Amino acid sequence: MRNSLKDITVVAVEQAVAAPYASCRLADAGARVIKIERPEGDFARNYDKLVQGQSAYFVWLNRGKESVCLDLRSEPDRAVLDSLIAKADVFIQNLKPGSIAKLGFGSSDLRQRFPRLITCDISGFGEGGPFSHLKAYDLIVQAESGLSAITGTHEGPARVGVSVCDISAGMTAHSAILEALFHRERTGEGTSIQISLFDAIVDWMNVPILQYDYSNYRTVRSGVNHPSLAPYGAYRCADGKDIIFSVQNDREWVSFCARFLKQPYLTRQPGFADNMERLGTRRHLDKIIQARFSELSSEEAMRELEAAGLAYGRLRDIPAVAQHPHVRRVRVDTPEGTVNMIAPAAIFNNEEPSFRPVPALSAHTASVREELQG
Numbered sequence: 001m002r003n004s005l006k007d008i009t010v011v012a013v014e015q016a017v018a019a020p021y022a023s024c025r026l027a028d029a030g031a032r033v034i035k036i037e038r039p040e041g042d043f044a045r046n047y048d049k050l051v052q053g054q055s056a057y058f059v060w061l062n063r064g065k066e067s068v069c070l071d072l073r074s075e076p077d078r079a080v081l082d083s084l085i086a087k088a089d090v091f092i093q094n095l096k097p098g099s100i101a102k103l104g105f106g107s108s109d110l111r112q113r114f115p116r117l118i119t120c121d122i123s124g125f126g127e128g129g130p131f132s133h134l135k136a137y138d139l140i141v142q143a144e145s146g147l148s149a150i151t152g153t154h155e156g157p158a159r160v161g162v163s164v165c166d167i168s169a170g171m172t173a174h175s176a177i178l179e180a181l182f183h184r185e186r187t188g189e190g191t192s193i194q195i196s197l198f199d200a201i202v203d204w205m206n207v208p209i210l211q212y213d214y215s216n217y218r219t220v221r222s223g224v225n226h227p228s229l230a231p232y233g234a235y236r237c238a239d240g241k242d243i244i245f246s247v248q249n250d251r252e253w254v255s256f257c258a259r260f261l262k263q264p265y266l267t268r269q270p271g272f273a274d275n276m277e278r279l280g281t282r283r284h285l286d287k288i289i290q291a292r293f294s295e296l297s298s299e300e301a302m303r304e305l306e307a308a309g310l311a312y313g314r315l316r317d318i319p320a321v322a323q324h325p326h327v328r329r330v331r332v333d334t335p336e337g338t339v340n341m342i343a344p345a346a347i348f349n350n351e352e353p354s355f356r357p358v359p360a361l362s363a364h365t366a367s368v369r370e371e372l373q374g
Contacts, residue, residue, distance in 0.1 A: 002348060003030035008181065010034065011084045012065075012092040013072075013105075015042045017138070017163050018122045018197060019094035020061040021170025022177065026090070027064030028344060028355060034084060034368065035065040038072075041361045052336040054358075059339055063332050064356035066364035072103050083372050085110060085117070090177055094122035097133050107192050117190045118180045120173050126196040141165040141197040150208055153223040168200040224315065230278040231256075234315050235290055241298035242315035245305050250274065252310060259308035261292050333357035 008031040012023040020035075020042070027033040035042070042062075047055045068084075070077040082105075085091050091110060093100045100106060100121070107119035121127070124136020131144075139159050142148045147165075152158030173195045180191035202209075211217040211228065224244065225233030232246040247253050258264040266272055266288070271281035278285055293301055298314070305312040314320070321327065328343040332355050343353055 002028070002351075002353070005029040005031035005181075008032070008090065009088045010090040010092065011081070011088040012036065013081070013100065014092060014094055016044050016094070017057060017061065017166035018169040018173070018195075019092050019120075020044070021167060022120070022122075022173035023065065023092055024061045024063060025170075025174045025344070026177065028353070031090075033065040034088075034364070035062065035067050035359070036072075036081060036084075037067055037069050037361065039069050039362075041069070045361065051339055052334065054334060054336055059332070059334055059358050060341060063358045065359055066368065067359035067362055068365045068368045069362040070365075078104060080369065080372060081105065084368070086114065088117065089181070090118045090120065092120045092122070092173070092177075096135055097123050107194075111190060111192050115190055116184060116188065118177060118184065118193065119190070120177055120193040120195065122169055122173055122195045122197075124196060125198045127194055131198075136197055138163040138165045138197070141201060145198060145202045146205055146208070147201060150219045150221060150227065152221045154221060157221065165197040165201040168204060169195050169197045172200045228279065229275060230282045231285060231289055233286075235286075235293040235301075237293050237296055237298040237301050239297045243293065243298055243301050243305070243312055244315055245310050245312040247310065255308045256310055260304050260310070261288065263288070330355060335360040335363075 005026060008026070010023055010026050010031050010033045012019055012033060013036040014020050014023060015037075023033045023035070042058065044057045044061070045055050047057045050056055051059050068080075070080055072078055072081065085105065091105075091107075093105070101109075107121050110117055110119055123132070124134060124141060125131040125144075136144075139148075142151075142159055142165055145165070148157040148159060150157075151160055173193070176193045176195065180193060184190055208219040208227075211219065217228075219227045221227075222233070224242070226246070229246070229248070232248075234242045234244050236242050247256055254264075254267055257266045271277050272285065296304065302312055302314075316324065329340045330343045330353055331338050331340055333339075334357065339358075
């Protein structure tokens with residue numbers, strides 16, 4: 001475990017995915033993260049029971065934290081939270097809109113009382129606007145942001161297969177908190193941060209929105225194909241396996257036609273000269289490409305694509321990814337035993353990361369109360 005944030009204390013009244021993602025990354029960097037759970041626990045503890053009887057979501061996002069159970073409807077427990085925030089550097093919350101302010105812990109009030117405090121409020125649709133009062137979970141935001149509309153096939157829209165809106169909000173919150181810590185280091189001032197799932201993911205929608213705004217180009221659902229680059233997608237080989245490959249520029253297109261398709265003249269034919277033309281003739285082009293892939297096994301196709309200087313990959317299922325030679329894993333202790341999970345992406349100084357355990361429900365409530373009394 002790195003200790004870059006070892007002197008930083010984070011209090012997180014959090015649940016589900018977005019806020020726990022941000023606080024987990026802070027804990028990974030050595031921060032003390034005190035996770036405030038309701039008496040029955042973060043409801044993400046019960047999303048599933050598929051990791052040694054525990055929730056995969058909770059195991060993934062809560063390592064290195066202290067679990068403190070408080071009933072914030074009671075005055076004594078609110079006093080405990082108040083004492084914790086008074087000593088904290090960062091306060092994160094993602095309760096239902098308006099809930100934390102009703103309990104007396106709104107970010108504007110906290111910032112007045114504690115000028116060095118960094119507050120981070122995570123919501124579905126932000127602090128203002130007609131939807132700001134609504135609960136908002138990941139798939140709802142995928143739908144509202146247009147992400148589902150451009151995901152799927154011609155037959156219909158689809159959900160992105162992981163909680164991408166929650167994760168993008170957590171990533172955004174993490175980077176914003178680090179920026180605010182650096183700002184405080186320079187100025188002594190805290191910061192009030194607001195992150196919404198909608199803002200986080202709609203930022204990722206800039207390309208299809210810009211294409212529509214300025215050229216009236218409408219992104220179509222393309223399955224396992226790129227909506228605005230051609231050729232770029234999945235093609236089935238003679239052994240029934242799908243290979244993904246991409247042409248990104250004119251040089252690669254010339255090489256692909258000459259060395260893989262064995263049809264160098266194709267680059268000079270009407271409808272195939274550049275990417276915008278190829279988008280218009282995509283169905284015809286895909287038939288030509290698919291015919292060539294059908295002559296080759298997946299291994300043969302990959303060898304030829306590599307020889308032509310093209311990017312390629314396999315369309316893997318989850319069992320195959322679990323055995324992927326590039327998947328890095330770390331061992332993390334949990335209340336039900338050690339779990340091998342995928343390591344965070346950042347590698348520091350080629351060091352093997354190590355992490356503190358996933359906490360049992362209320363594992364630290366007594367010790368934290370004693371600490372405050374002392």
